[in-house]
Amino acid sequence: MSRILAKYYIETPDDAGKTASLMAKMQSTGTWKDLDGEAALAARFGAKVESVNITGNKDSYSLPTRYPAGRKVTSAEVIISYPWENFGPKISMLLTTVAGEIFDMYELTAVKLIDIEMPDDFVNLFPGPQFGIEGSRKISGAFGRPLFGAITKPCVGLTTKQQAELAYQAASAGADFIKDDELLADAPYNRIADRAKAVGIAMKKSFRETGKCTMYAVNITDDPDKTMKFHDIVRKGGAGALMFNSFTGGFNNLCVLARHTKLPIHLHRDFAAASLRSSYIGISPVVYVKLARMCGADQIQCGGLGGYLYESDEEMLQSMRACTAPMAGLKPALPVSSGGMWAGKLADNLKKIGNNDFMFLCGGGVFGHPDGGYAGMRSLFEAWDEYNGRPEGNNLKAAKKAFETGK
Amino acid sequence: MSRILAKYYIETPDDAGKTASLMAKMQSTGTWKDLDGEAALAARFGAKVESVNITGNKDSYSLPTRYPAGRKVTSAEVIISYPWENFGPKISMLLTTVAGEIFDMYELTAVKLIDIEMPDDFVNLFPGPQFGIEGSRKISGAFGRPLFGAITKPCVGLTTKQQAELAYQAASAGADFIKDDELLADAPYNRIADRAKAVGIAMKKSFRETGKCTMYAVNITDDPDKTMKFHDIVRKGGAGALMFNSFTGGFNNLCVLARHTKLPIHLHRDFAAASLRSSYIGISPVVYVKLARMCGADQIQCGGLGGYLYESDEEMLQSMRACTAPMAGLKPALPVSSGGMWAGKLADNLKKIGNNDFMFLCGGGVFGHPDGGYAGMRSLFEAWDEYNGRPEGNNLKAAKKAFETGK
Known part of the structure; x- marks a missing residue:
């Protein structure tokens, strides 16, 4: 079988080449002690150091x-190749292999998985996006422009009835997409069974009145024995989409869901930054996006351009590009810009992203509109109109007045 | 309902008190923009800053x-309380709430969840260890001493037959516990269905010959729709225990498994260090252990005292203490010392840990014995004998000769 290439940034107080060899050994056949019979296995099962590129040095441990x-x-960039026969097409064991106990190695004072290249025959065994950009556009009838989405706010504490009312406001204003906050799933005071039904009714009402279809993604993040039950409830209720918290719900659970779902999956990334953000440990946002897409996310949150999340514009654009770059037989996933967005930030998003193939998703920017x-949802469409040279609408004007003076 | 207390270490270029308030707001009812109706929800659903203790300052962003x-x-230590009614007794949503998008906040240049205190009524809704220390001792008949365990090596590439042979060697030498390496699960060349059967036969053979029961933990980390199937296969095959990779398999999957299992669960922590190791982001090892125990792990890997993993002895001892400290109605989990262990390190482990309630687990230290x-497994028992003043055995002597000159 073919091999997976993993590129790491490392720092080590030991010899870089020796440390890279130890990484390859520890993550395949070997351990700290040489073993009888290990050499015989190495050709087929051993991980292999493909290159070690020393990039600098420093005086402190990161x-x-x-x-x-x-x-x-x-410091060095190291490429290690792994035979995927060692673990098979399973996301958990891929991670255990390329991003497992190497993070614990005491010889490494920095270890970051910065990129991963996987052979087509491996990638194609994963579900991948079933809907992606094209499917999300078809469902919502949104063509030739970004998709406009809203996150119901306040995040938690609303009744299902209040939630459905908010959803109806945004949907009747033309929203392509609405979703639960990541903090809300099957809460004791607001059950998925009730919420899915209530927002489904709201979406159908809006559709009857406007002829426009809006997806509402119900957050079904939970224990995996509930995943398919919640999927069925949401499908039956007519909300039209699912939301899933990637790291706390688990990529392996996402894979199972993606193999069975009849609805698009919107992926939130809370907790992921614990592994993504440091320059010295974990995995890069690009690796995260590649894996999320492979596991079947249709819409992937990539941070917010100019918002309140930590990452630079360039890092976010890299993540967005990873959603759509050619990758075996996978459909492109829809990149999502979210986290402090409002109408006034649309133009900057469009300029920097350079195309329309993304979702512009606002929470406070829609439901915090005065x-x-x-009006909040209308302000997004008016911002799109203004970007295209049409006169400024009243809802956009009100949004600018309210938000530009704020944070 | 009662509240969960989360203690964070933070660094911020903004005002510490203001930033703590923003953390509480963002992780419960609020967002960057003040919202109508939010105030009315805050008393019941709002997270609350309980204390802000400024600890110092620095000139650079971590x-x-x-x-x-x-x-x-x-820099500051901040305690925030969360009403668990916001998410219910679900590990995924607990993490999303106390350790979610706060890691992305641009106002925080360090954010580490260093401890968590959960009310008994919340903790008791989770499975907790079904076997723990007492159950692990009963199954293996190991009393008045640490449990001695072995990890089959080479990690990957062995056939099921070779694997069963190694398992038989260690079991017939009196091993309390044997396990797959974390890199091996349901691999194309070595399927769980075959391996569970083969090692089950080996364990039964050893038991017939010695009268001593050895648990073999088969690593069933995979997509969650296979978890219970693999559990049943392992149970039927007679290996006697399960292994699970915590972070790549998922705590939510662990919860489901723990609620149904008839076998003890041994928890590996590969990938976890991506969130545990940095001082500036993620969760602390103590938080990790508390959650792992709550989710039902019977045996929890806590690093290796004096081994090749990164953490200091004191950090590891803190993790081990979290396995057994009083925690609602939960049984104590068995702490595991592993990662570069061999017979010569047992005495130091015993002295530093200060009691016998742990598993001393060796890979290369058993199967790398000359x-x-x-002989490798016997060397562990001989090290225990030597620690108790009995003369040095030959297998221990050979181990010292082989390993003390090595790493």
């Missing part, structure tokens, strides 16, 4: 370690 | 951020 203090540190959720 | 550069940074796996 991560805590029990390695003796005070040594000079070498004239309510309907 | 994490990448788009926050304006060059400001002075304040006289093979049987």
